[in-house]
Amino acid sequence: MELDPKRYAGKRLLRREIPLSTNVLREALQHQHFKQIPTLRKEKNSMYCNRCNATQPHLQNIDCQICDRTHLYCRNCIQMGRVSSCESFYEWSGPEPDWHIHAKPCAWEGELTRHQQIAADTIDQTMKQNGKLLVHAVCGAGKTEMLFQGITTSLRQGKRICLATPRADVVRELLPRFQQAFPNVTVQALYGGSPDKTGDGQLILATTHQLLRFYQAFDVLIIDEIDAFPYHADPMLHVASEKAKKPTCASIFLTATPRQKEKRQIAAKTLPHVFVPVRFHGQPLPVPASKLCIGLHKQLRKGSFQKGLLHWLHNRRNATRQVLIFLPTVVLANRLQDEAMEVLRPFAQKILPKREAETLIRTVHAADKDREAKVQAFRNREIAIILTTTILERGVTFPSVDVAILDAAHDVFDEAALVQIAGRAGRSPADPTGEVIFFHEGRSDAMDKAVRAIQDMNRRAKRL
Amino acid sequence: MNLCIGCGEAYTSRPSWSIFFWPERISLLCRDCEESFHRLKEPGCPSCMKQTGSSICSDCLEWEKSSYQGVLEKNVSLYSYEPFMQDYIARWKYRGDYILGKVFEAEFRKLYYQHFQDSKYEVVSIPISAERMVERGFNQAGELAAFTRAKRKDVLGRKKAWRKAIQAQTIAQADCRKSFSFAIRAA
Ligand SMILES: [Zn+2]
Ligand SMILES: [Zn+2]
Ligand SMILES: [Zn+2]
Numbered sequence: 001m002e003l004d005p006k007r008y009a010g011k012r013l014l015r016r017e018i019p020l021s022t023n024v025l026r027e028a029l030q031h032q033h034f035k036q037i038p039t040l041r042k043e044k045n046s047m048y049c050n051r052c053n054a055t056q057p058h059l060q061n062i063d064c065q066i067c068d069r070t071h072l073y074c075r076n077c078i079q080m081g082r083v084s085s086c087e088s089f090y091e092w093s094g095p096e097p098d099w100h101i102h103a104k105p106c107a108w109e110g111e112l113t114r115h116q117q118i119a120a121d122t123i124d125q126t127m128k129q130n131g132k133l134l135v136h137a138v139c140g141a142g143k144t145e146m147l148f149q150g151i152t153t154s155l156r157q158g159k160r161i162c163l164a165t166p167r168a169d170v171v172r173e174l175l176p177r178f179q180q181a182f183p184n185v186t187v188q189a190l191y192g193g194s195p196d197k198t199g200d201g202q203l204i205l206a207t208t209h210q211l212l213r214f215y216q217a218f219d220v221l222i223i224d225e226i227d228a229f230p231y232h233a234d235p236m237l238h239v240a241s242e243k244a245k246k247p248t249c250a251s252i253f254l255t256a257t258p259r260q261k262e263k264r265q266i267a268a269k270t271l272p273h274v275f276v277p278v279r280f281h282g283q284p285l286p287v288p289a290s291k292l293c294i295g296l297h298k299q300l301r302k303g304s305f306q307k308g309l310l311h312w313l314h315n316r317r318n319a320t321r322q323v324l325i326f327l328p329t330v331v332l333a334n335r336l337q338d339e340a341m342e343v344l345r346p347f348a349q350k351i352l353p354k355r356e357a358e359t360l361i362r363t364v365h366a367a368d369k370d371r372e373a374k375v376q377a378f379r380n381r382e383i384a385i386i387l388t389t390t391i392l393e394r395g396v397t398f399p400s401v402d403v404a405i406l407d408a409a410h411d412v413f414d415e416a417a418l419v420q421i422a423g424r425a426g427r428s429p430a431d432p433t434g435e436v437i438f439f440h441e442g443r444s445d446a447m448d449k450a451v452r453a454i455q456d457m458n459r460r461a462k463r464l
Numbered sequence: 465m466n467l468c469i470g471c472g473e474a475y476t477s478r479p480s481w482s483i484f485f486w487p488e489r490i491s492l493l494c495r496d497c498e499e500s501f502h503r504l505k506e507p508g509c510p511s512c513m514k515q516t517g518s519s520i521c522s523d524c525l526e527w528e529k530s531s532y533q534g535v536l537e538k539n540v541s542l543y544s545y546e547p548f549m550q551d552y553i554a555r556w557k558y559r560g561d562y563i564l565g566k567v568f569e570a571e572f573r574k575l576y577y578q579h580f581q582d583s584k585y586e587v588v589s590i591p592i593s594a595e596r597m598v599e600r601g602f603n604q605a606g607e608l609a610a611f612t613r614a615k616r617k618d619v620l621g622r623k624k625a626w627r628k629a630i631q632a633q634t635i636a637q638a639d640c641r642k643s644f645s646f647a648i649r650a651a
């Protein structure tokens with residue numbers, strides 16, 4: 001039986017992930033098309049998971065009735081399927097897959113701005129040379145389009161490419177854009193619960209967790225939003241991204257809000273970087289206004305809105321823009337929901353006068369089952385005002401919104417989060433401005449830093 | 465410092481009276497997770513423990529009118545099945561995160577002896593299918609049964625079937641469902 005190398009290469013698979021019968025697999029092993037690798041390894045008296053590199057206390061005992069022994073399994077990467085020490089990984093060792101060499105893969109006909117073009121050229125060069133590059137591009141710079149040129153070159157060389165991003169929302173948003181741009185390439189989206197699971201495409205869009213599925217798979221690895229949770233904070237994801245690369249592989253890191261570590265690397269010139277301070281429509285980033293509200297915390301605790309917010313809603317320059325209201329916690333979002341339906345309704349009706357009043361105002365948070373649908377409804381202008389936690393701080397794009405943060409000095413709103421949230425406004429060329437306001441009861445350091453960072457970007461953009 | 469098995473966060477176990485009562489549980493969960501387990505407080509329906517009043521509930525009355533009359537002697541429950549618990553159980557069962565079950569051990573045993581001390585009872589666990597067993601390596605109901613440390617009986621045993629299934633697999637362990645049914649047919 002002929003086995004397709006594309007289906008199996010670049011992964012370490014558990015037996016249950018291989019849809020072959022016992023006999024076929026046995027034969028494949030005899031022909032050395034697969035080799036077996038232990039799932040856990042011992043190093044200096046400690047055990048490690050061969051998929052995610054975790055050690056104690058992430059490895060725990062199971063009384064396993066498959067092998068009738070008590071042995072370790074890995075809890076750290078269990079969401080990708082449990083790895084137990086009585087199993088093995090199967091690694092493809094047959095012929096290398098022949099990824100298609102595309103003569104003219106890209107159908108995108110848009111034009112890049114001068115600054116996008118400079119970044120696109122640098123990305124292209126880096127991919128050709130299998131180098132490393134940090135792309136620092138402001139929110140709304142149009143970074144996806146900047147990648148197309150380099151991806152085109154890579155596909156012409158028959159390379160395999162992966163773009164990994166922290167959130168499934170973003171993967172879902174990117175898939176149609178890449179499918180349109182590269183119509184003859186097998187583009188696949190992988191995230192928890194994605195319809196596609198095989199991961200045998202030439203161009204993979206995935207959440208960073210899904211990188212755990214791969215082993216020495218890619219010639220080009222693009223990691224989006226390197227400063228975002230969970231990639232920024234979870235060492236497992238760094239292990240996963242290192243393992244997913246072939247020994248020679250280009251690495252492109254994207255961020256709108258680099259953290260201290262990247263800033264240091266840029267300053268020390270240890271990581272090549274390219275900077276895009278201008279949005280693709282050329283307008284400056286909206287600079288957040290701040291409003292001190294005495295008694296804000298108390299009122300939020302009681303589940304009621306501050307006058308300041310209502311006043312701001314009333315006086316917006318463009319009363320038909322949709323509104324995103326960010327709140328620090330789910331609890332608060334839920335508590336304010338009833339009051340929102342009542343107090344915010346007149347504003348919501350001004351935004352979308354033709355819609356049913358009952359569905360104009362909605363709350364979303366991370367564990368919300370209807371999140372995807374609500375975000376889509378907001379995008380379709382079926383919802384006027386969304387109360388949200390930081391879950392919508394980045395990645396998702398709405399064409400024309402104003403943004404308010406209630407209790408902007410709260411810990412969850414660090415500098416990066418505030419810059420990202422402000423970056424939701426003024427995204428479309430048709431409405432390239434938008435209002436951003438921080439409501440607070442005492443400024444935080446992060447607020448000041450975020451405002452300064454945005455002003456700094458705008459200054460640098462003007463100088464170009 | 466420990467890592468909470470429920471949420472993965474680091475926590476320091478705090479000295480408290482509860483440590484005397486639930487030593488196993490305290491050492492596994494952080495405070496937030498521990499407080500998200502809600503013990504059923506009321507005696508509830510004497511027959512099924514449903515938390516609506518203290519008389520026989522309408523469900524049980526319905527059952528008694530059906531052909532299942534007199535079948536159920538008593539149902540007892542430990543926790544309310546709220547979203548947190550549903551998620552916890554799903555991770556234990558479906559993801560196969562074995563250690564999560566250990567949290568129930570002490571209280572499950574206590575509850576068992578509180579209601580079924582009499583030696584006329586035997587513990588029978590609901591088996592899982594051969595496919596499930598080869599995927600997970602354990603049966604969550606079997607785990608609970610073992611927690612009682614009481615006399616157990618495999619009257620509903622599917623054990624033989626999956627033993628055979630496993631033996632039919634000469635290569636490795638778990639298998640996808642398709643090739644598995646093939647293996648069973650071959651055996
Ligand atoms: Zn692992
Ligand atoms: Zn085992
Ligand atoms: Zn916990």
Ligand SMILES: [Zn+2]
Nearest residue numbers: 509512521524
């Ligand atoms: Zn009842």
